[in-house]
Amino acid sequence: xxxxxxxxxxxxxTREGHTHPEALRDTVRLAQELERLxxxxxxxxxxxxxxxxAGSAPTVLAAAVAGATRTIRVGTGGxxxxxxxxxxxxxxxxxxxxxxxxxxxxxxxxxxxxxxxVRRALGRDKGDAExxxxxxxxxxxxxxxTSPTGVHARPAEGLTVPPFVLAMGEGAGIxxxxxxPMVIGDLRNRxxxxxxxxxxxxxxxxxxxxxxxxxVVSGTIAVAGTPEEAxxxxxxxxxxxxxxxxxxxxxxLPPAERVEALxxxxxxxxxxxxxxTGHIAGTEEQVAHELQTLLKETGAQEVLVTxxxxxxxxxxxxxxxLAAITxx
Numbered sequence: 001x002x003x004x005x006x007x008x009x010x011x012x013x014t015r016e017g018h019t020h021p022e023a024l025r026d027t028v029r030l031a032q033e034l035e036r037l038x039x040x041x042x043x044x045x046x047x048x049x050x051x052x053x054a055g056s057a058p059t060v061l062a063a064a065v066a067g068a069t070r071t072i073r074v075g076t077g078g079x080x081x082x083x084x085x086x087x088x089x090x091x092x093x094x095x096x097x098x099x100x101x102x103x104x105x106x107x108x109x110x111x112x113x114x115x116x117x118v119r120r121a122l123g124r125d126k127g128d129a130e131x132x133x134x135x136x137x138x139x140x141x142x143x144x145x146t147s148p149t150g151v152h153a154r155p156a157e158g159l160t161v162p163p164f165v166l167a168m169g170e171g172a173g174i175x176x177x178x179x180x181p182m183v184i185g186d187l188r189n190r191x192x193x194x195x196x197x198x199x200x201x202x203x204x205x206x207x208x209x210x211x212x213x214x215x216v217v218s219g220t221i222a223v224a225g226t227p228e229e230a231x232x233x234x235x236x237x238x239x240x241x242x243x244x245x246x247x248x249x250x251x252x253l254p255p256a257e258r259v260e261a262l263x264x265x266x267x268x269x270x271x272x273x274x275x276x277t278g279h280i281a282g283t284e285e286q287v288a289h290e291l292q293t294l295l296k297e298t299g300a301q302e303v304l305v306t307x308x309x310x311x312x313x314x315x316x317x318x319x320x321x322l323a324a325i326t327x328x
Contacts, residue, residue: 001288004295004326005302007041008034008319009077009218012055013237013308014252023054024061026312031065033316035072037323040302042069043077043107049118052240052250059092066100075105077183077218077304078166081135082112082128087153090142094156107183108136109166110174133174136165140178140209163209164216172196179207183304187219188278190297197298217294218304222281223321224314230281232256233318236310238275245271253310284325291326 010030012023031042044061047053055061058076066074074096079089096104110132113119119126140163142153165175167184175182176199184196197215204213220237224230236253239262244250246268264272280290291303305322309315 001292001325002295004291005040006323006326007043007073007216007302007304008039009043009045009304009306011045011047011053011306011308012061014052014054015236015310016252016254016258018252020054024064027055027061028064028068030312030316030319031069031072031074034319035069037320038327039072039319039323041073041075041105043075043105043304045077046080046083046109048083048113048122049115050250052252059089059096062104063096063099066096066103071103073103073105074100075162075164076107078107078109078164080109080111081139082110082132083122083124086135086139087142087151089139090153090156093161094143094153094159097159097161098155104161105164106161107164107166108139110168110171132170133177136163136174136178139163144208167196167200172200173203176200176203176213177205179205179210181210181214181216183216183218185218185304185306186278187217187280187294190294193217194297197300214302215298215300216302216304217298217300218306220279220281220307221287221291221303221305221318221322222279222307222309223284223287223318223325225283227282227286229314230283230287230318231276233307233309233311233314234276234279234281235259237308238272241275242268242271253308255310284321287322288325 010027012027014023034042044058045055046058048056058079062074093106110129112124112129113122141147143156145157164181164183165171167182182200201213222230222233235256239259
């Protein structure tokens with residue numbers, strides 16, 4: 001297939017029998033391997049109070065990743081802006097850009113904590129996400145030195161840290177009006193994704209941050225020697241999603257063989273089977289064909305891979321195979 005800009009979002013998923021610190025160190029090691037393979041950027045995520053995710057402080061983890069690598073771009077996918085004061089976010093990214101100049105990305109989302117308890121702990125409520133567009137404008141203003149407060153964000157002011165909007169719901173319109181690059185998923189609802197991309201391109205306003213639309217499509221991609229092996233990479237995450245939908249908590253990833261031996265309720269089975277569908281998974285030839293189709297349909301400039309699985313060696317092998325088929 002034609003070469004394509006390829007990046008990775010690693011959510012520092014915890015695994016059964018392994019600790020949260022191990023998950024964070026796994027993310028750093030993965031970033032080093034992705035750099036060797038020629039991936040464009042690696043991003044980390046923000047989740048609070050989730051048993052299955054260790055990544056709760058994305059700018060801290062991004063600093064560790066950037067410190068352990070030399071050339072790959074590093075950023076967040078994303079910092080959930082409604083959880084924070086824009087000034088503090090600007091300061092954090094100003095520090096990152098100062099320490100690792102020219103390598104830092106600022107991916108921003110509009111989600112607030114997933115549960116009432118987490119939102120209370122953060123001092124936020126669901127309504128805080130409604131002002132995401134205003135929060136975004138304030139954040140960008142700290143870099144431009146335009147805050148009406150008379151305060152200056154140090155060392156952020158005057159620096160250029162590329163901002164990206166994670167488009168969920170209203171995100172495409174917000175990204176277009178702000179003139180920012182957009183990250184959109186997931187691959188399981190292609191029609192909805194295409195509508196969001198068309199909406200974004202139609203309404204895009206050039207800005208100091210981006211002269212023209214820039215689209216990153218994100219989703220799960222798994223590559224293996226056989227279709228069956230690729231499908232097994234999807235099993236742990238599919239079960240974790242089914243568990244969260246039926247029991248209310250998002251658990252650590254289990255080994256695929258344990259999931260395959262489970263007796264599931266009808267509801268669990270439905271969610272589980274749904275979680276296995278709609279992704280790009282298969283052999284190199286199959287994945288190359290599906291990726292070409294995706295890029296033709298969307299006109300995206302970049303693909304952000306979000307695959308999580310229990311078997312870290314199989315995951316690394318998948319990324320190696322993917323890099324080989326997309327490097328031209």
